[in-house]
Amino acid sequence: xxxxxxxxxxxxxxxAVRKLCKTFYQIxxxxxxxxxxxxxxxxxxxxxxxxxxxxxxxxxxxxxxxxDRFGHPRLRGRHLPFPIGIEERDQWLYCMAQALKTLDLDPxxxxxxxxxxxxxxxxxxxxxxxxx
Numbered sequence: 703x704x705x706x707x708x709x710x711x712x713x714x715x716x717x718a719v720r721k722l723c724k725t726f727y728q729i730x731x732x733x734x735x736x737x738x739x740x741x742x743x744x745x746x747x748x749x750x751x752x753x754x755x756x757x758x759x760x761x762x763x764x765x766x767x768x769x770d771r772f773g774h775p776r777l778r779g780r781h782l783p784f785p786i787g788i789e790e791r792d793q794w795l796y797c798m799a800q801a802l803k804t805l806d807l808d809p810x811x812x813x814x815x816x817x818x819x820x821x822x823x824x825x826x827x828x829x830x831x832x833x834x
Contacts, residue, residue, distance in 0.1 A: 708763030709815065718805055719762065723755040725801040736793040742784045778826060787829035795823050 713719060727747045730736050743750050756768035757775055768775055784790075798819050802812050 709811075710759060710762035710764030712811055713762060713805065713807065713815075715764070716759070719758050719764070720755055722801050722805060723751050723758065725804050726754065726797050727751045729797045729800045730793075733797070736797055739790050739793045739797075742790070777822070778828075781826045782828055785829050786826050788827065788831060790829075791823045791827055794826075795820060798823075 710719070713722070727750065730740050730743075731747060753768070753772075756771060757777075760766040760768050760775075795816075799816060802815060805812075807815075
């Protein structure tokens with residue numbers, strides 16, 4: 703693959719992004735320690751899975767599917783109705799890290815993706831840290 707390939711192309715395009723999103727939500731639904739974020743989602747997870755697919759496609763440099771359908775993602779604004787603290791962020795990142803492991807990616811590329819996911823997930827936080 704060329705050095706100029708987008709992350710979308712490098713991850714494997716539509717098929718890989720769909721697999722990533724499906725696996726992400728399977729992990730979220732099936733893992734007892736991620737039920738805090740599972741409860742923030744509708745019972746029918748398919749809508750959330752599709753929106754994540756649409757968003758990640760554009761975020762990775764593929765077609766702007768989410769933007770074409772819903773306009774600017776306004777990620778932080780769209781997540782404000784949901785309490786997102788450190789624990790929620792970490793549960794989301796756990797699901798994404800596990801889902802990424804199911805794709806056959808170059809380890810450095812996978813690490814770069816996780817680094818970007820960490821930054822984005824941390825930006826979604828809207829709850830103050832709890833003082834112990």
